[in-house]
Amino acid sequence: MTGTHVGVTALLSMVVGWFVFDGIASLVSLPAFYAELGVGAEGVPWALLWSGVLLPVVFYAVAVVVARRQPMTRFTIVLIVALAATAAVRLSIIAIATGSIVLTA
Numbered sequence: 001m002t003g004t005h006v007g008v009t010a011l012l013s014m015v016v017g018w019f020v021f022d023g024i025a026s027l028v029s030l031p032a033f034y035a036e037l038g039v040g041a042e043g044v045p046w047a048l049l050w051s052g053v054l055l056p057v058v059f060y061a062v063a064v065v066v067a068r069r070q071p072m073t074r075f076t077i078v079l080i081v082a083l084a085a086t087a088a089v090r091l092s093i094i095a096i097a098t099g100s101i102v103l104t105a
Helices: 003-036 046-067 072-097
Strands: none
Touching: 003 046, 003 072, 046 072
């Protein structure tokens, strides 16, 4: 990886940091919100909340590893696609965790 690749990685990692911060905020605040509604700890979607913290890092790390030998334009596009996928998954997690979307088995 060139210095430019490292710079783009560092710049776009700030967006990943925001996603992780938002995931941690949800991990901390959603159980308290559920407690106010009278839902016990067993009703909190812990797996979804933890995935909101871990998935942005995993998506971004995989994108960096996959695209590390690509030219700068392709490298940047792969990282942006990883961020877009992270945003889509994050919104789905929020919708499922808050009950906006109900999954049935």
